[in-house]
Amino acid sequence: MRTRTVVTLKLLLQLQALLFLIILSPTAISNESGSSYIADIGTQANLEGLERVKQALVAPPFLPKHQQTYSGKPRIIEMEMVIEEKEIEVETGVFVQAMTFNGSNPGPMMVVHEGDYVELTLKNPRTNVLAHNIDFHASTGALGGGALTLINPGEQVTLRFKADKPGTYVYHCAPSGIMIPYHVVSGMYGAIMILPKDGLKDNKGNLVHYDKAYYIGEQGWYIPQDEFGNYIRYPNVAAAMGDVLKVMKTLTPTHITFNGSKGALIGKNAMEANVGETVLFIHSQANEDSRIHLIGGHGDLVWPGGSFNNTPTVDRETWAVNGGEAVAALYTFKQPGIYAYLNHNLIEAFMLGGAAHVSVKGKWNNDLMEQVVKPGPIKN
Numbered sequence: 001m002r003t004r005t006v007v008t009l010k011l012l013l014q015l016q017a018l019l020f021l022i023i024l025s026p027t028a029i030s031n032e033s034g035s036s037y038i039a040d041i042g043t044q045a046n047l048e049g050l051e052r053v054k055q056a057l058v059a060p061p062f063l064p065k066h067q068q069t070y071s072g073k074p075r076i077i078e079m080e081m082v083i084e085e086k087e088i089e090v091e092t093g094v095f096v097q098a099m100t101f102n103g104s105n106p107g108p109m110m111v112v113h114e115g116d117y118v119e120l121t122l123k124n125p126r127t128n129v130l131a132h133n134i135d136f137h138a139s140t141g142a143l144g145g146g147a148l149t150l151i152n153p154g155e156q157v158t159l160r161f162k163a164d165k166p167g168t169y170v171y172h173c174a175p176s177g178i179m180i181p182y183h184v185v186s187g188m189y190g191a192i193m194i195l196p197k198d199g200l201k202d203n204k205g206n207l208v209h210y211d212k213a214y215y216i217g218e219q220g221w222y223i224p225q226d227e228f229g230n231y232i233r234y235p236n237v238a239a240a241m242g243d244v245l246k247v248m249k250t251l252t253p254t255h256i257t258f259n260g261s262k263g264a265l266i267g268k269n270a271m272e273a274n275v276g277e278t279v280l281f282i283h284s285q286a287n288e289d290s291r292i293h294l295i296g297g298h299g300d301l302v303w304p305g306g307s308f309n310n311t312p313t314v315d316r317e318t319w320a321v322n323g324g325e326a327v328a329a330l331y332t333f334k335q336p337g338i339y340a341y342l343n344h345n346l347i348e349a350f351m352l353g354g355a356a357h358v359s360v361k362g363k364w365n366n367d368l369m370e371q372v373v374k375p376g377p378i379k380n
């Protein structure tokens with residue numbers, strides 16, 4: 001019975017995928033092999049003489065190896081991601097049927113330079129149940145590439161787009177209709193950083209360099225509960241869908257995670273830095289709004305909306321990350337200790353899980369702060 005439901009759903013989704021191509025993408029037509037392409041091309045890409053470079057993607061919070069400045073000709077940066085529908089334990093004993101790019105939540109951070117071409121091969125293994133695609137907020141046209149990348153289980157597709165807007169941008173799955181929020185709040189998003197060729201600049205136009213960079217993907221999960229309040233576990237993303245959509249409609253997440261599970265970046269998995277080091281934090285939220293605060297520190301430079309063409313704002317206490325964007329913030333640590341990096345809706349941070357730690361080593365600076373008298377009884 002369950003198998004039949006899944007198969008029927010699969011067929012429905014494939015039909016939906018076909019309708020999506022016809023309705024939402026009037027310029028996308030199918031050739032004989034069934035793949036889609038854009039008709040009536042006005043400008044052809046000229047890739048002659050451009051170097052091809054493969055980028056090995058890594059799981060967040062880490063970034064792939066990259067140069068902070070690059071003065072050569074644009075390159076074609078080849079990447080590959082495999083879509084994985086999988087179960088994730090968001091907190092001890094609480095499971096979700098997640099959808100992921102490359103098996104991590106969030107998907108990997110990509111790093112290229114302004115003017116480069118991103119050439120992504122996306123694979124949807126036969127073991128998955130649903131059709132998926134990718135919408136790059138950094139790209140231009142065809143629903144951010146979504147109209148050209150919809151693939152059923154057992155298919156792969158390759159998309160190329162020009163990274164012409166420097167900044168940090170979300171990418172996410174966007175199949176069609178209600179599937180868009182379902183896939184995104186099931187974890188199917190990540191981010192790309194497009195660095196200016198001459199590097200990041202402060203508010204006065206001076207070059208800035210970072211010693212470390214971390215990528216944090218925040219998201220709300222909407223996990224159904226049974227009549228006794230126990231979280232329900234499902235066999236796959238199709239079986240979970242009806243109940244999860246009901247919880248999604250309340251707009252009230254049951255869990256908020258920084259990188260896939262409560263405490264994923266806490267304790268031995270805390271982000272690390274040394275006093276004197278400059279750290280770039282890239283924070284994305286693909287659905288809900290957030291407001292990021294580093295307790296005991298600041299955002300020395302924060303690029304509004306994640307665009308590196310904006311002059312960074314300085315000395316921020318808290319900065320907005322709107323649903324659907326990635327924002328970069330730079331901070332040079334001046335004191336050692338454990339810093340909480342969190343969503344400053346403190347209910348979301350401390351009761352739902354939206355928090356991480358940065359463990360900073362080094363020498364304390366009494367000039368910046370000192371406990372002058374230890375706690376003790378009140379004296380008259």
Ligand SMILES: [Cu+2]
Binds near residue numbers: 174
């Ligand atoms: Cu998807």
